[in-house]
Amino acid sequence: MLSPAELERYARHIVMKDIGGAGQQKLKNAKVLVLGAGGLGAPVLQYLAAAGVGTLGIVDDDTVSLSNLQRQVIHDTGQLGEPKVASAAEAIVRLNPNISVKPYPQRLAGHNVMSLVSNYDLIVDGSDNFTTRYLVSDACFFAKKPLITAAVGQFDGTITTLKPHENNADGQPNPTYRCLFPDQPQDGLLPTCAEAGVLGALTGILGAMQAMEVIKEITGTGQGLVGRLMIFDARAFRMETIRYRRSPANPLNGDKPKSWTEMLEAA
Numbered sequence: 001m002l003s004p005a006e007l008e009r010y011a012r013h014i015v016m017k018d019i020g021g022a023g024q025q026k027l028k029n030a031k032v033l034v035l036g037a038g039g040l041g042a043p044v045l046q047y048l049a050a051a052g053v054g055t056l057g058i059v060d061d062d063t064v065s066l067s068n069l070q071r072q073v074i075h076d077t078g079q080l081g082e083p084k085v086a087s088a089a090e091a092i093v094r095l096n097p098n099i100s101v102k103p104y105p106q107r108l109a110g111h112n113v114m115s116l117v118s119n120y121d122l123i124v125d126g127s128d129n130f131t132t133r134y135l136v137s138d139a140c141f142f143a144k145k146p147l148i149t150a151a152v153g154q155f156d157g158t159i160t161t162l163k164p165h166e167n168n169a170d171g172q173p174n175p176t177y178r179c180l181f182p183d184q185p186q187d188g189l190l191p192t193c194a195e196a197g198v199l200g201a202l203t204g205i206l207g208a209m210q211a212m213e214v215i216k217e218i219t220g221t222g223q224g225l226v227g228r229l230m231i232f233d234a235r236a237f238r239m240e241t242i243r244y245r246r247s248p249a250n251p252l253n254g255d256k257p258k259s260w261t262e263m264l265e266a267a
Helices: 004-009 020-029 041-051 066-070 084-095 113-117 130-143 200-219 260-266
Strands: 031-035 055-059 100-104 122-125 147-152 156-162 228-233 238-243
Touching (some): 041 055, 041 200, 055 084, 084 100, 113 130, 122 200, 130 147, 156 200, 200 228
Parallel strands (some): 122 147
Antiparallel strands (some): 156 228
């Protein structure tokens, strides 16, 4: 149940007919794992904490550096050198002491990804490399967990929601990440954030969109981005959406999809 203080804190949600007290209780009961406490993870964590998501897990093995603060707004100058999971946890508790925060100061890898995602209702990918994105999407496929993933460039970003363990309105399985991006780019093919740069506010926009998708998924509000990739161009401030479908060509689909062990061996 929501306490009197929580009723006041979340009053602007509760008066909305699409969320209400029942939706707010769903948020309180939800467990969300956020991968990365950086440019995308920062606004995701802040908005989910403010919204009252009851348990937030944070996975990140990095520490706060001065160059992070241009976009990773959950951290501040006084926290330089701290583990990002600790810095983010401190900020969340200051914002909303009702939230249970579970920090995981570790790098996501094949040996720990399944145990991490299996303990949460929904996963948010705010990582900055393709290796992690493919690893997480495969893990969520096998664990049957919804995944909201986003990525940013210098002035552009993308976001989609993945629920391949469910069927669409036509009774067909929803697509996987590998249906959208069949081939993982080679390491070093694309420049990193440190090499190319990124507009700080852009990560705030895409991270806030991820938080919005999480809240919609938990409360059952509106239409999610399943089977749709939203592309945002910050230079022109233009958005467009492309649709994509399940593809039998990727190794997770077909009559005999690969097992999680086989996917790890191939990674």
